[in-house]
Amino acid sequence: MNKIVGFLLLLCVIASGVAGICMEMYRESVPASAGSVVEVLVFPGQSAREIASEFERAGAVTSAAQLAKWMSRAGIDRKMIPGVYRVTAGRPKDVALELATIKPEVPTITILPGALFEEIAASLGREDGGISLGEALGRDENFPAALRPLLPGGNTDRTVYLAPETYAFDPGDGLADGLVRAASDMWWKLHGEYIPPKATSGDMTSLGILASIVQKEALIDSDRTIIAGVFKNRLKNDMPLQSCATVVYAWRMRGVKITTVSYNDVKIDSPFNTYIHKGLPPENIGTPSAGSWKAALRSADTDMLFFFAKADGSHVFTRTYKEHLAAQKSAAGK
Numbered sequence: 482m483n484k485i486v487g488f489l490l491l492l493c494v495i496a497s498g499v500a501g502i503c504m505e506m507y508r509e510s511v512p513a514s515a516g517s518v519v520e521v522l523v524f525p526g527q528s529a530r531e532i533a534s535e536f537e538r539a540g541a542v543t544s545a546a547q548l549a550k551w552m553s554r555a556g557i558d559r560k561m562i563p564g565v566y567r568v569t570a571g572r573p574k575d576v577a578l579e580l581a582t583i584k585p586e587v588p589t590i591t592i593l594p595g596a597l598f599e600e601i602a603a604s605l606g607r608e609d610g611g612i613s614l615g616e617a618l619g620r621d622e623n624f625p626a627a628l629r630p631l632l633p634g635g636n637t638d639r640t641v642y643l644a645p646e647t648y649a650f651d652p653g654d655g656l657a658d659g660l661v662r663a664a665s666d667m668w669w670k671l672h673g674e675y676i677p678p679k680a681t682s683g684d685m686t687s688l689g690i691l692a693s694i695v696q697k698e699a700l701i702d703s704d705r706t707i708i709a710g711v712f713k714n715r716l717k718n719d720m721p722l723q724s725c726a727t728v729v730y731a732w733r734m735r736g737v738k739i740t741t742v743s744y745n746d747v748k749i750d751s752p753f754n755t756y757i758h759k760g761l762p763p764e765n766i767g768t769p770s771a772g773s774w775k776a777a778l779r780s781a782d783t784d785m786l787f788f789f790a791k792a793d794g795s796h797v798f799t800r801t802y803k804e805h806l807a808a809q810k811s812a813a814g815k
Contacts, residue, residue, distance in 0.1 A: 510547065514540040514570040521566045523585065529558035541570045551577035590660055591647040594770035595696050598637045601768070605656055617657035624661070625669040631685045641689035641765050644668040671771050675778045690761045692769035692777035697726030700794035702772040707798055709780035711788055720786070722755035730766040
């Protein structure tokens with residue numbers, strides 16, 4: 482009898498120990514953050530184990546190995562799309578099953594017409610965005626092969642070849658390179674066939690600067706080709722461009738934001754002030770839209786030399802300064 486009792490006690494001890502181990506294993510399988518939503522960024526090219534490790538580091542699970550196992554059983558170990566995943570922290574099995582039913586958020590970057598280098602860099606969402614974008618722009622291989630011989634030497638000068646649009650990307654350290662590749666490919670599809678025969682890098686740089694000025698001068702697309710034609714006529718006639726947009730940019734470089742240009746504003750001593758300096762400014766003043774590039778590459782054949790903007794954003798074009806003054810008086814109701 483004593484042997485039976487002893488054996489039963491031994492079984493109880495063993496069972497208790499096993500239960501304790503199982504309970505401890507269960508507690509270990511559930512992270513302290515269980516029930517909370519955890520955000521995890523999955524990068525391109527990561528293996529299931531690497532992905533599982535990211536979830537473990539984020540506190541979504543306590544065991545990367547267990548999560549990788551359950552991901553394999555769920556059939557998603559080789560099907561994870563790069564992006565941002567938001568899952569409920571818990572047991573590896575539960576997290577794997579949740580991953581099998583959700584889609585990640587894919588990062589997007591929007592280049593707005595007229596955007597400056599600094600604004601595009603800020604859209605990358607990185608502290609070193611300016612460095613990353615500058616390096617990406619400096620890599621010729623990020624641009625279409627046919628465009629590479631026409632690229633300017635300065636990295637920031639190359640932003641004119643980034644077509645304004647919203648682009649979706651795989652996340653990761655190559656975000657800036659991906660943006661330059663996608664945006665320059667789009668630019669080439671839109672404008673590549675219209676590049677002048679035998680155009681040089683210098684020719685295209687000038688056209689890019691002109692397109693950037695047209696971008697800031699016009700609100701209405703139908704005016705852009707005429708404005709570009711006026712500026713080309715002024716350049717041919719050795720006249721200053723007298724672009725208000727370049728004066729606004731000159732003041733911006735001084736840290737002063739102006740929206741209208743006064744008589745005193747055009748006195749600013751800056752190479753971007755096209756009221757006092759003939760020719761094009763030394764570099765572009767923003768990323769041209771498709772309409773502005775179209776205007777620069779296929780400007781209107783016009784004999785107009787002057788224009789001014791009306792209150793509704795449209796422009797009045799004239800051939801002589803006398804006509805220009807008369808049109809301004811007429812528009813003012815004088």
